[in-house]
Amino acid sequence: MTSTLKGITLKGSAELVAEFFSFGINSILYQRGIYPPETFSRVTQYDMSLQLTTDTKLKSYLTNVVSQLKEWLFDCTVQKLVLVITCLETSEVLERWQFDIECDKSAKEISAPREKSIKSIQDEIRSVIRQITATVTFLPLLETACAFDLLVYTDKDLEVPDKWEESGPQIIDQSEEVRLRSFTTSIHKVNSMVTYKRTDSA
Amino acid sequence: TMDIEDDTTVFSTLKSFKSFISLPDTSRNQGEPAPVQSHILQNQYLQRLQLLEAAEKVQSKTQLIQLDQEKRQMEISHKRARIELEKNATLSARDFEREVDRNQDLLGRIRRLEEREAESSQSLSEKAEANRALHRTLESLNRRVEERDGWLNTSNQTVSGLKDEIRDLKQQVQTRDNTISNQTLENQGLQEQVELQHRKYQEVSQRCQALQLASSTCSDHELKIKELERKLALHEQDVVIVKNMRSEVARVPDMDKELRQLREENVYLRETRENVILLKEETEGLRRKVERMEKMKEEMVNVELEKEKLSQKLQAWENLGQSTGLNIRVPPCPSPPGWPPGGAVVYILKLSLPPSCRSVERSKADLQGELLSLRSKALEEQKKRETQESLVRRLQKRVLLLTKERDGMRAILESYDSELSSSDYTPQLSRRLREAEDVLTKTQNHNTEMEVWRRSVCVSMELELEVMKKQQDSVAEGNPLATNEEVNTLRLKIEELEGERQRLEEQNNVLELRLERHNLQGDYNPVKTKVLHFSLNPTSMAKQQRVEEVEALRAEVECLRERLRSLQTGGAVPLAAAAGETSLSLPPSQEVLDLRKQMETAELKNQRLKEVFQRKIQEFRTVCYVLTGYQIDITTENQYRLTSVYAEHMDDSLLFKASGGAVGSGGSMQLMETDFSRTLREMVDLHLHHQKSIPAFLSAVTLDLFSRQTTV
Numbered sequence: 058m059t060s061t062l063k064g065i066t067l068k069g070s071a072e073l074v075a076e077f078f079s080f081g082i083n084s085i086l087y088q089r090g091i092y093p094p095e096t097f098s099r100v101t102q103y104d105m106s107l108q109l110t111t112d113t114k115l116k117s118y119l120t121n122v123v124s125q126l127k128e129w130l131f132d133c134t135v136q137k138l139v140l141v142i143t144c145l146e147t148s149e150v151l152e153r154w155q156f157d158i159e160c161d162k163s164a165k166e167i168s169a170p171r172e173k174s175i176k177s178i179q180d181e182i183r184s185v186i187r188q189i190t191a192t193v194t195f196l197p198l199l200e201t202a203c204a205f206d207l208l209v210y211t212d213k214d215l216e217v218p219d220k221w222e223e224s225g226p227q228i229i230d231q232s233e234e235v236r237l238r239s240f241t242t243s244i245h246k247v248n249s250m251v252t253y254k255r256t257d258s259a
Numbered sequence: 260t261m262d263i264e265d266d267t268t269v270f271s272t273l274k275s276f277k278s279f280i281s282l283p284d285t286s287r288n289q290g291e292p293a294p295v296q297s298h299i300l301q302n303q304y305l306q307r308l309q310l311l312e313a314a315e316k317v318q319s320k321t322q323l324i325q326l327d328q329e330k331r332q333m334e335i336s337h338k339r340a341r342i343e344l345e346k347n348a349t350l351s352a353r354d355f356e357r358e359v360d361r362n363q364d365l366l367g368r369i370r371r372l373e374e375r376e377a378e379s380s381q382s383l384s385e386k387a388e389a390n391r392a393l394h395r396t397l398e399s400l401n402r403r404v405e406e407r408d409g410w411l412n413t414s415n416q417t418v419s420g421l422k423d424e425i426r427d428l429k430q431q432v433q434t435r436d437n438t439i440s441n442q443t444l445e446n447q448g449l450q451e452q453v454e455l456q457h458r459k460y461q462e463v464s465q466r467c468q469a470l471q472l473a474s475s476t477c478s479d480h481e482l483k484i485k486e487l488e489r490k491l492a493l494h495e496q497d498v499v500i501v502k503n504m505r506s507e508v509a510r511v512p513d514m515d516k517e518l519r520q521l522r523e524e525n526v527y528l529r530e531t532r533e534n535v536i537l538l539k540e541e542t543e544g545l546r547r548k549v550e551r552m553e554k555m556k557e558e559m560v561n562v563e564l565e566k567e568k569l570s571q572k573l574q575a576w577e578n579l580g581q582s583t584g585l586n587i588r589v590p591p592c593p594s595p596p597g598w599p600p601g602g603a604v605v606y607i608l609k610l611s612l613p614p615s616c617r618s619v620e621r622s623k624a625d626l627q628g629e630l631l632s633l634r635s636k637a638l639e640e641q642k643k644r645e646t647q648e649s650l651v652r653r654l655q656k657r658v659l660l661l662t663k664e665r666d667g668m669r670a671i672l673e674s675y676d677s678e679l680s681s682s683d684y685t686p687q688l689s690r691r692l693r694e695a696e697d698v699l700t701k702t703q704n705h706n707t708e709m710e711v712w713r714r715s716v717c718v719s720m721e722l723e724l725e726v727m728k729k730q731q732d733s734v735a736e737g738n739p740l741a742t743n744e745e746v747n748t749l750r751l752k753i754e755e756l757e758g759e760r761q762r763l764e765e766q767n768n769v770l771e772l773r774l775e776r777h778n779l780q781g782d783y784n785p786v787k788t789k790v791l792h793f794s795l796n797p798t799s800m801a802k803q804q805r806v807e808e809v810e811a812l813r814a815e816v817e818c819l820r821e822r823l824r825s826l827q828t829g830g831a832v833p834l835a836a837a838a839g840e841t842s843l844s845l846p847p848s849q850e851v852l853d854l855r856k857q858m859e860t861a862e863l864k865n866q867r868l869k870e871v872f873q874r875k876i877q878e879f880r881t882v883c884y885v886l887t888g889y890q891i892d893i894t895t896e897n898q899y900r901l902t903s904v905y906a907e908h909m910d911d912s913l914l915f916k917a918s919g920g921a922v923g924s925g926g927s928m929q930l931m932e933t934d935f936s937r938t939l940r941e942m943v944d945l946h947l948h949h950q951k952s953i954p955a956f957l958s959a960v961t962l963d964l965f966s967r968q969t970t971v
Contacts, residue, residue: 069379115797122793136788139781143798145805155781204801208792212782224792226781234779250779 062172065178069102070244073175077182077240077247078156079123082140083109084208085154087144091205103183122207125218128216129211130245131193133160139209141227145202149254150229152196154189155249164244173243181240185249188237197256231255268329272322279315386875393871501691502698507668508688509696514661521654528647538640545626545633552623559619888961898931901957905964911935913960915953928953939963 065073080102087097087108092115097108110116130137135158142152164171207222217223228250237249672688783790884890888904897917908914914931930936930947939960946956 088638118793118795118797131932137783141798144847145801148802153781155779173652178299202801204546204798206792206796206798208790210788210790213785213787220794221791222794224790226790228781234776236779252780 065175065242065244066168066170067164067172067244069170070129070164070242071127073178073182073242074130074158074245075123075127075245077185078126079119080107081156081186081189082119083107083198085140086110086115086205088190089196089199089203090151091142091199095196101180103186105186107181107186113191122209122222126209127256129159129209129215132161133162133165134212134215135160135209136212137208139208139210139227141206141208142199142203143206143227144199145204146170147201150201150227151199151254153227153229153232154254155250157250159246159248161244161246164240171243178240178242179252181238183237185240189249191238192235192251196251218236229254241243268325275318279311279318361384390871390875397867397871404445486893501694503695504671504691505694505696506698506702507664507671507695508692509694509699510664511668511692512696513699514664517657521658524650524654528651529648531643534643535640542633542637545630548626549630552626555619714923768773887957888965889957903961905961905968906935907964913957930956 083097084107086092087110092109092110092112096110099106099240100109101107110119118151126135126138137158138156140154141150142154143150151195206227209228210226231254232252233251233255234252237251239246239248241247675688675691770929880891884904889901890904892900892902894914899915899917900914901913902909903911912933913936914933915928916931917928930943930953936943942956942959942963944960946952950956
């Protein structure tokens with residue numbers, strides 16, 4: 058839809074960012090081995106080959122979260138999206154992939170599309186995903202069985218929808234933080250960073 | 260057996276025949292597919308057939324012979340058999356007679372036995388009936404028990420239901436009591452509030468009444484106040500008027516003085532005016548003279564011009580003279596000292612001019628001087644006139660003001676006169692005049708004071724300005740002591756502030772770094788943000804699954820441990836355990852429950868039957884003991900010990916052994932040697948050996964013992 062229009066509208070920007078999150082989360086789950094690699098299938102997106110899960114339960118969960126996220130991006134009420142990886146045995150948080158979202162609220166009043174080419178946005182997204190893939194080299198191994206969760210930081214006065222509930226921030230104590238690349242659609246700016254539990258050997 | 264053997268030989272011959280028949284078929288089948296070699300084969304075949312046929316014939320013949328032989332043998336055997344049979348028949352006939360005798364004996368016995376049987380069967384039937392009756396009673400009892408159980412259950416259920424109802428009702432009663440108590444409390448509270456409100460209302464009504472009275476009094480007071488204020492205003496107006504009157508009256512003597520002065524000035528001015536008029540006439544005459552003098556001057560100018568022209572002509576003539584060579588020289592007149600050269604001509608010309616010019620010039624100079632003096636005089640006069648005119652104007656204004664004041668005063672005085680008709684007002688007027696004068700003086704003093712103050716202020720301001728300028732100059736020049744100190748203090752302050760600023764900048768940087776780090780770690784401001792997540796998220800589901808797995812594993816482990824324990828204790832138990840208890844297998848199905856119930860009922864039945872049989876057996880044994888007089892105990896397999904009722908010693912017993920299997924299947928009973936039986940040798944010989952009757956023996960023994968007992 059947005060590729061046919063010349064500029065970026067608020068709705069188009071929300072869709073682009075939601076799409077990025079969907080593919081980015083899948084990439085992280087594949088790279089970190091949260092789900093076995095045979096449950097992923099290869100697709101092409103952003104001029105690169107990415108992995109998408111075929112597990113129906115996981116797919117339905119992701120579509121639920123991403124569709125709600127799209128609404129919130131359109132309302133400019135979401136501030137962060139965090140993917141938390143927890144060890145099942147010890148219930149400790151091992152990794153946090155955090156995406157800060159800065160929304161230009163003037164786009165809500167002025168409905169005129171902004172000048173930014175879709176190609177440049179896709180290039181930026183591609184570099185972010187490549188960097189995520191590259192970070193796997195220095196992140197500590199996840200040896201135990203892990204599960205993941207998606208947290209959304211929103212405005213305090215937002216109405217909590219059905220099937221959602223409040224939760225804690227699940228912050229890692231003794232962590233190392235690495236800031237990754239960011240990309241912007243001229244309406245939404247997404248900063249990425251990864252925080253991981255410091256291993257005692259290091 | 261011969262028939263059987265015949266059958267078998269027939270069968271065997273049939274078999275061989277069939278096999279023989281089948282052979283040529285196969286040989287035939289083999290011969291068909293080769294027609295080329297058929298002639299040889301056919302010949303062979305035909306030979307073979309012939310051979311076979313011959314063989315068959317031979318065989319059949321042999322068979323026939325065999326059969327004949329067999330038949331003869333059979334006949335022989337048959338005859339033998341007949342002979343034997345006849346022998347046997349005779350033997351059997353003898354046996355038969357014997358047997359008939361025996362049969363009769365046996366029949367007798369049988370009849371007796373049948374009677375006994377009948378009796379026993381009757382007894383059995385009775386007992387069976389009794390048993391059945393007992394069964395029925397049992398069943399009925401069971402049914403009753405079940406009914407009662409059912410009744411009990413229903414009653415228990417009803418009881419429990421009733422108890423629940425009772426509990427509910429009690430709870431309802433309690434809640435209602437609570438509500439009633441709460442409501443009574445509320446009622447009390449509300450009543451108290453109502454009373455409070457009543458009191459408040461009464462107080463408020465009282466206050467209202469008081470307020471109304473007070474407001475009415477206030478309004479009256481206000482009216483009074485307004486009237487008094489009006490009176491006050493009128494008084495004040497009167498006072499003001501009186502003051503003005505006093506001031507104006509005070510002014511009156513000064514005004515008289517001023518009037519006199521003004522009149523004198525007027526007179527003086529008139530005189531001066533007349534002088535002015537005279538002077539004007541003089542000036543006019545002088546002007547005319549001046550005009551004439553100017554005309555004369557113009558003529559003079561023209562004359563001078565002509566003179567110049569003439570001089571130029573002269574020069575031209577001189578030039579011509581020079582050019583032509585004529586020495587027309589004018590005798591150079593000795594120019595008077597100070598005169599320009601060539602000025603002699605002029606002088607001559609001037610001399611040649613009519614002396615009237617000189618006179619005219621003299622007169623002109625004189626006149627000019629007069630003019631100047633007159634002009635200065637005129638100017639002075641003009642100035643004087645102007646000042647006087649201004650004075651006159653001022654005086655006229657003052658006069659006007661004074662006349663107005665006087666008229667006003669007169670009017671006021673007339674008004675006062677008109678007001679105060681009868682009374683002697685001169686002292687009042689004088690008093691008022693004095694007051695007015697006083698007011699006038701006061702205002703004049705005030706005016707002068709104000710002017711003085713103004714001048715002093717101006718002076719002071721100027722002085723201050725000068726002082727400031729001096730200060731500025733002094734500052735600009737540089738008062739080194741004061742400014743240096745100030746500069747040093749200011750520099751120190753600046754340095755301190757800069758140091759603080761740097762510290763604050765560093766702190767700011769550190770805090771910003773910390774904020775950045777916290778932001779990276781995921782901190783948030785709880786006032787503005789909150790964290791949400793999907794309820795059915797993978798982590799929670801994985802945790803749940805883990806917990807369930809762990810619990811399932813624990814249960815399995817416990818069950819396996821129990822099985823192990825049971826296996827260690829005994830082998831038969833685990834089967835029952837496995838059958839009765841389900842560990843990890845499926846929950847007990849309806850069949851299993853039914854089977855269990857059936858088992859339980861069967862066990863119960865078994866138990867009851869056992870009890871019943873026990874009782875019955877006991878009864879039977881006691882009856883036997885009582886009736887027969889012997890207690891029969893089974894010691895070991897097929898060995899029976901009999902103890903008599905009338906036994907002298909406890910150990911006196913007879914041992915019987917049943918041989919040939921159990922008693923019922925045709926075996927015989929034998930007496931074993933015991934101590935007691937040795938004492939009864941005679942009876943043993945008589946009844947057992949000769950009569951071969953155990954009951955007789957036993958009855959004899961009882962009779963013997965009974966006789967012994969009774970006699971002893």
